[in-house]
Amino acid sequence: MKKINSILLVDDDDIINYLNKIIITRMDIALNVESVRSGDMALEYLKKITVEQNQQPELILLDINMPRMDGWQFLEEYKNIKHEFLKEPIIVMFTTSINPDDREKARHIVEVSGFKCKPLSEQILNELLLEFPELTN
């Protein structure tokens, strides 16, 4: 099984990012795990990374509620830069929200491929690997 090249975590809570990094690292499914703390930081990161293509994340776990620029706003902006990727990353909304409206809203955004609820666990990651076999092929 191939490892995921890079995973980008977007969450304003640094403790959560820290925890999620530990979980992903222990499963040993990714070569690289990066984290940023808001939508604008994620955009900045992606713009930089498109220049250095080999670092491009294959999976993005995107929180919704963040200061400065939330998940939805990020997606709006992301539309404008996605064409710069050779292969678009898989974006999964990753949130504490159990509000069905959010899930519904996500379903109507083409850039979003999945919707998972926090907290991150081995089980959730396994589900993602099953849902998106292209990540490990």
Place this chain on the structure above:
Amino acid sequence: MNLDLLTSHIIESSNDVIISISLDGNINYCNYATVKNYGYAKEELLDKPYHILLPQEKLAELAKIMESLMFGEYIDTLESIRLSKDQKRIKVSVVFSPVKNNMGKLIGFSIIERRLTEYRKAESRSQALIETAPDAMVIVNNCGQIILVNGQAEKLFGYTRNELLGQDIEILIPDRFLDKHSSHRKSFFSNPHTRGMGRDMELWGKKKNGEEFPVEVSLGPLRTEETLLVSAAIRDISERKYAEEKFKRLLESAPDPMVIVDQNGAITLINGQTENLFGYSRDELLGQQIELLIPGKFRAQHPEYRKKFFQNPKLRPMGMNLELFGLKKNGEEFPVEISLSPIQEKDSMLVSAAIRDISDRKYIKQLEQKNRELEQFAYIASHDLQEPLHTVKSFVQLLKTDYHNQLDHQAQQFLSFIFQSTSRMEKLIYGLLEYSRIGKQKQLSLVDCNKLLKEVIDDLHAKIVEAKATIHVDHLPTIDAYKTELWQLFQNLLSNAIKFRKQDVDPIIHISCIQNNNESTFSIQDNGIGIQSKFFDKIFIIFQRLHFREDFEGTGIGLAQCKKIVELHGGKIWLESNPGMGSNFLFTI
């Protein structure tokens, strides 16, 4: 008795005037009836020209007749006028005949004149008859000429009888209806039938002075042997119209949609509010069954209810806890309250229904209920959530102190993360608790904002000193408010103004108030970091934060709380700001 004597008796005893004239037109004989009818003595007439009995305008007629008679033509009985000695005009029927001698030679003319008393009597009989009618009566011949009117008609239209007789009926009709009227009249004559009053036609009469007035007219054909007449009974309905208008205006001024229904369930009157509520126009509703406005599932029983109401009509006020529904033109059903009250008309019973759309009220009630439940939920949830949280925190604390030496660096870091997270959760829950508690103990009182703000500033003393903040407070009003909540509001806004300061600029905060029209607009102006306008809405939503926690401490509850407090007072909160230019938070109370 000899024949001559008998003839003489017959002639003298006749009620008809019998006159004989010579060829030159002088009277050579007249009977006693002549004396009786015209008031002349026989001697005054004999050897006088016959035309002294004629009015001026009939002289030509006479000349013509004489000529015809000379020519041996037969003259029909004709109607003419004669003058009595005292110059009274007498309507007569006249028969002229030539008088010939034994030789057949024309020696003169006989004239037999009969007063048209019988005819007059007949006329006055119909006159007497129409005088008894309660309404103004006008009888018209088939040419549309008025041939008979009663006193009521004279009074109603302001004409005398003589001014009306012989005139076209159109004299009584406003000009704007003239075109239509003559064609109506013709079609009536071609198919004469009785037409009753009040056929929902807007009819108008015109008085001699030009004044117009609403009328109801019933028409009846009146056949005589010779011709077809029309009798028209005309009723002035100004009073009723006025009353109706007054009633309609009253109806229009009612706050609720009103529908007036007759005993058969037909809609007879509505107001504009009804049009608006149900989406039908007036024309679409008038005459329709009231059931049109009732949803299908209730429609079938309704006529039965209606019947019961009319059997025992009495006022039924709103809010009888009946679950009633209306149906709009677009098919939408909506909850209503209906009050019914009977209206006794002269000969029938109507019912007026005031209909109140209570969708909003129902909706608001549901919303209030939901809100209460939600507040209750948040309150209980946040309360109960604190318990296990405290337990977790306490055990982490225990681990940290008791096992400090046995834990490696990573374990200690984990523990510190747990501690940080639980502390944060504690704050969040506390904030939620505070938020849901706003307005729980409502107690409006007069609050002197100057005093209140002094307390708030005292309370924030440490923060103010630490931030080197300067606070200017203008003179503030005393207002009716919930004191605890208002205190919280000022405290939140003031601590925000201190908190979101620029790193290198000491905060200067200005608190002021403008009062007009019973409304106070407070302003808390700072020289801090400012806010982008796209976040103006977001910041008032609970748990929404614009900054990372380590930059600006907070839970994202403060402004949500402010909004709730301002709204509790029936006011608005908003801000004016630009990044780097400071913020001005304004609210009304």
